[in-house]
Every structure is written in structure tokens, then in C-alpha cells.
Amino acid sequence: MSTPPDPRTEEGQDRPWQVPSWVDPVVAQATGIVGGPLGRYAVVGGRGLAGVAAAVVLLGALMLGLGVWQKGHCLMKGWSTPDQFWRSCYSDVAVVHASSPLAERALPWVGEGAATGTAPLSGVAMWLLAVVSPRAGGGLASQQWVLALWALVAMVLLAVAVVALVALCPTRPWRAAHLAASPVLALLALVSTDLLGVTLMVLGLWAWRRDRPWVAGLLLGLALLVRPFPLLVLAAIVMLAARRGRLLPALQAVVGTVLGALLVLLPLVSVQPEALTAAQQWWGQPAGYGALQMVPRLLGLSVPTGLTTAVAVGGWPLALMLGWRWTAPDRPGGAPGVEQVAALMLLVVALTATSLSVQSGLWVLPFLALSSVPWSRHLVWALVEALTFVTTWLHIAYASDPGRGLPPDAYAVVVVLRAAAWTWLLWEVARAPHRPAHRPAPTSTPVRTVSPS
Structure with a gap:
């Protein structure tokens, strides 16, 4: 009698899509808490792509719940300086609300404590949170409300992004977990409103x-x-x-x-x-937190701000030139996809930027979800992002208490390490084999017939 093909191998062509616990050893180990990897004869995809999306969204809800827990000290005690840095629970959503006109339900760019560096759509989003919040003013109660509201909005945005990623990768829908189940999401989703931009970008790719x-x-x-x-x-x-x-x-x-x-x-x-001042503010400014250009200043060297700006501006045409070369039809490995070319250009822009805030890591997650980078590499990069997350706040708090904070030379090492991690990971995304999107195979499991040998 002939042996039917194992659906866990490439010969098992009847599988509706690739199952991570069959092909990724990290995922296989992680499934131990729910009984281990799927068995050889498990029916995969019986509920279609909607079932996969629902499962990934639930994972995302868990990570956002961890994010709320991580902000718990500030959520209960308030966002005071430097305590919010020692506890690593800083959040633009709560801090900018209390220190800007948002506390009075006004747009944030004009008035006492104006948040001139806030991006246009981010400012509008935080203003809408302030408008719908039942508590006005800059007290702890109003901060708690806006952060709780943003957590709910973030859950909706994450669900939308997951559905879009599943639709973009119908034969590998579980890759959306690179966004929803990433430890980076738990750390960064509530720091700012960047998840709004990330979701819009994913929807743009879907469209x-x-x-x-x-x-x-x-x-x-x-x-x-x-x-x-x-x-x-x-x-x-x-x-x-x-x-x-x-x-x-x-x-x-x-x-x-x-x-x-x-x-x-x-x-x-x-x-x-004044809402446009955010787009102009970086011009002529010294290098900020997280930027590779900040390393000389951290080491005590003087760098003209004009040179810093010139490097940041020059990074964009350099990125475009490399991107154009990467799309050449004769490139080894075949024609790349949009996400691969964008990842390569993002790497150049990030390395030459005047600032690379901790929440910038959120923008990398969709590229991981659309590539074939394994979870082992994702988690190594996430570990470096977590280190950057903690050390950035400790370095900011160094001015308040040098005995407890992180000195500049130590922070410089972390910034260089993060730049190396971004280079390694985004290069892996850029050179990963491109798999054009196509429709999934039927989700019903066909009946195999066993013929006599």
C-alpha cells in the first residue's frame, strides 16, 4: 500500500496553508503551553482564514494586556519625573495630554505647554481621545482615561492590521503573529500613537x-x-x-x-x-535619542548640527538609489516585493536619522510579518529593542540621579547595538525570497484514497 504524503512536508500539497509549529522550531517549542505542535493528521484551516485571524487577534489582545500591565505603576501612581523613567512606564499619550492644551480638550500645538513636536495625525488622534474622555484637566484621572481609551483603540487598530496581513499572506496567515504576538508590541504600543500609522501603512499595502x-x-x-x-x-x-x-x-x-x-x-x-511645526522641528536640531548620529555626542565629541541635518537629508536619496538598484530585474534572487525594497530603504533612513525613538520599532513589525524571517531572529532583535527601551529611559533619568541612571558612554554602546540589530534584521527581510500573494488552497481536507500496491 502506498503511504500518503505527510502534510508537514513540501510533498503534502493538500494543506490549506503552512502551519508554523511544523516549520519553525521556536513556534513548536512555544506551543508546549497549549499541548504542543499540531499532529500529522490534524485538520488545519477548518474554519478558514477568519479562524486564523481571530486566533492571532487574541494573541494581540494578550500582548496589549501585558502592555497595560507594564505601564501599571504610572497608571496607578501618575507620570511624574523621574519616576516614570525609573519604572520605564513613560507614555506620550498620557504625558502630552496632561502637559499640553489637550488637557482642556484643545488641539495641542498652541498655548501653554504646546506640544510642537507632535505629528499632525498623532495630535488629532490624541485630541479626539481628550474630547471623548469623560474627565478633562491634567490630573491623574484624565491621564488614566486617555491611556485606557488609547488601549481600546489600539486593540481595534491591531485587529484591523492583523486581518489585512492575513489577507496579504493567505497561504501563510500565521505570519501576522509577527505583529500581534511580538514582545515589541507589548512594550511600545502604548508609548505613542504610532500604531495608528502602522495600521494605515499595512492597509495601504493591502489596497x-x-x-x-x-x-x-x-x-x-x-x-x-x-x-x-x-x-x-x-x-x-x-x-x-x-x-x-x-x-x-x-x-x-x-x-x-x-x-x-x-x-x-x-x-x-x-x-x-502651528500643526506643521512638527515637520520643521527636526531641521537644524542635534541628534536625538536612539540615533546612530547621537553616538559622537554621547562620547563627548562636538558635531555641528548642520552636519547632522545634512546626513539625515542625504540618507533619503541614498535610500532611494539603493532601492532602485534593488528592483533591478537582473538582481540575484529574482524580483523583490514592495516590502523588501521598503525594508532596505528603511534601514538606510534609520541609520542616518537624527532621531530613532524607541517606538520606531513598531514600524519594523509589518515587514517581518510579510517576509520569511523566522521567529528566532525576530526574538533576538526584540531582545535588543527591549534593552533599548529600558536603557533609553535610564539615560534620560541620568540627569536627575547620575548614581542610578545610565551614563552616556554606556548608552552609546546600546545605540550601536541597536543599529547593528536593525541592520541585521532588515537586511534579512530585504534579501528574503519573495513569494507573490495568491489565493489559498481550499480549506476543506480532501479524502485520501489508498490504492493497493
Whole structure:
């Protein structure tokens, strides 16, 4: 009698999609708490992609719950300085709310304690949280409310991002766990409103894959009002479209991006023109926390701010040139995908940036979910991000108590280590084999017939 193929191997072509516990040893070990990896004859995908998405969203809810727990000290005692740094529970959402006009349910860019460095869409999001919060003012109760509201919004945003990632990778839907189940998410999701931009960027990629360039551009235009990283995704879209002779959809995406940004900026600037100061603030500023350019200053060297700005500005055309070369049709390994080209350009921009805040790590997670990087490498990088998370707050608190805080030379070592981790991981994403999105196989398990030998 012939032996039926093992669905855990490449010969098992009847599987609806790849199961992580069969192919990733880290995931196989982690499943021990729920009974171990799936067995050889387990029915996988009986509930379709919706079941996978629901399971991953539940994992995301667990990680966000851990994030709330990690902020617990500040949530109960308040965000006081330097205590919030010793406890590593700082959050822009709560601190900016109490120290800016947001406390009075006003936009944050004008008035006493104006948050001039807040990105346009981030400021609008925090203003909406302040408006719907039942408690106004800058007291602890109002901070608790806005952080709790943001945690709920973050859960919705994460669910939307997970569904989009599952739709983007229908044959490997569990890869969405690289976003939802990452330890980085637990640490960073409540630090700022960056998860809003990350979700919009993922939706923009989803729309582009579904041949909706106008919608993709609109979503990317909104996302770049949180951070400029989505511009790299747009650039990757344009480059690959140009290589493949699809200039019209690329142009539609570019125009859609402009319209998406103007959709927020025009009404916002008409009410509060100072909202644009965030885009101008980095110009002429010394290197900030997390940036590789900050290392010389940490070591006591004087670096002209003009040189710092020039390096940051020069990083963008350098990233575009490398991205264009990466899309060459004769590149070894075949044509890359949008996420691979964008990851390579993100690496260059991150290494030359004037600032690379702790929450910047959130923007790496979608690229991991869309690549074939294994969990072992993800967790090594996450460990470095966690180290950066803790040491950044300790270095900030060094000014309050040098005996307890992290001195500049020690923080410089962490910054260099983080730059190395980003380089290693994003390079792995950029050179990973590209698997074009395609429809999953039927989710029903076919009946095998055993023929006599």
C-alpha cells in the first residue's frame, strides 16, 4: 500500500496553508503551553482564514494586556519625573495630554505647554481621545482615561492590521503573529500613537495588492502624517511599478497620497497652522535619542548640527538609489516585493536619522510579518529593542540621579547595538525570497484514497 504524503512536508500539497509549529522550531517549542505542535493528521484551516485571524487577534489582545500591565505603576501612581523613567512606564499619550492644551480638550500645538513636536495625525488622534474622555484637566484621572481609551483603540487598530496581513499572506496567515504576538508590541504600543500609522501603512499595502492604487495612496498619505516611513513604501511601489511598466497605477497612488495628506492638513492648518511645526522641528536640531548620529555626542565629541541635518537629508536619496538598484530585474534572487525594497530603504533612513525613538520599532513589525524571517531572529532583535527601551529611559533619568541612571558612554554602546540589530534584521527581510500573494488552497481536507500496491 502506498503511504500518503505527510502534510508537514513540501510533498503534502493538500494543506490549506503552512502551519508554523511544523516549520519553525521556536513556534513548536512555544506551543508546549497549549499541548504542543499540531499532529500529522490534524485538520488545519477548518474554519478558514477568519479562524486564523481571530486566533492571532487574541494573541494581540494578550500582548496589549501585558502592555497595560507594564505601564501599571504610572497608571496607578501618575507620570511624574523621574519616576516614570525609573519604572520605564513613560507614555506620550498620557504625558502630552496632561502637559499640553489637550488637557482642556484643545488641539495641542498652541498655548501653554504646546506640544510642537507632535505629528499632525498623532495630535488629532490624541485630541479626539481628550474630547471623548469623560474627565478633562491634567490630573491623574484624565491621564488614566486617555491611556485606557488609547488601549481600546489600539486593540481595534491591531485587529484591523492583523486581518489585512492575513489577507496579504493567505497561504501563510500565521505570519501576522509577527505583529500581534511580538514582545515589541507589548512594550511600545502604548508609548505613542504610532500604531495608528502602522495600521494605515499595512492597509495601504493591502489596497495596492488588491489593485486599488487610489485607496492605497490615500491610506499611505494619512500614515505619513504620523511618521515619514510610509513614504518609503510609496517609493517602493513606484519603483516596482516603473520596472514592470505600470506607471499609471503608480501615479494614481502618488496623487492619492497627496490627497490623503491634504485631507487632514487643510482643515487642520486652517484652524491651527502651528500643526506643521512638527515637520520643521527636526531641521537644524542635534541628534536625538536612539540615533546612530547621537553616538559622537554621547562620547563627548562636538558635531555641528548642520552636519547632522545634512546626513539625515542625504540618507533619503541614498535610500532611494539603493532601492532602485534593488528592483533591478537582473538582481540575484529574482524580483523583490514592495516590502523588501521598503525594508532596505528603511534601514538606510534609520541609520542616518537624527532621531530613532524607541517606538520606531513598531514600524519594523509589518515587514517581518510579510517576509520569511523566522521567529528566532525576530526574538533576538526584540531582545535588543527591549534593552533599548529600558536603557533609553535610564539615560534620560541620568540627569536627575547620575548614581542610578545610565551614563552616556554606556548608552552609546546600546545605540550601536541597536543599529547593528536593525541592520541585521532588515537586511534579512530585504534579501528574503519573495513569494507573490495568491489565493489559498481550499480549506476543506480532501479524502485520501489508498490504492493497493
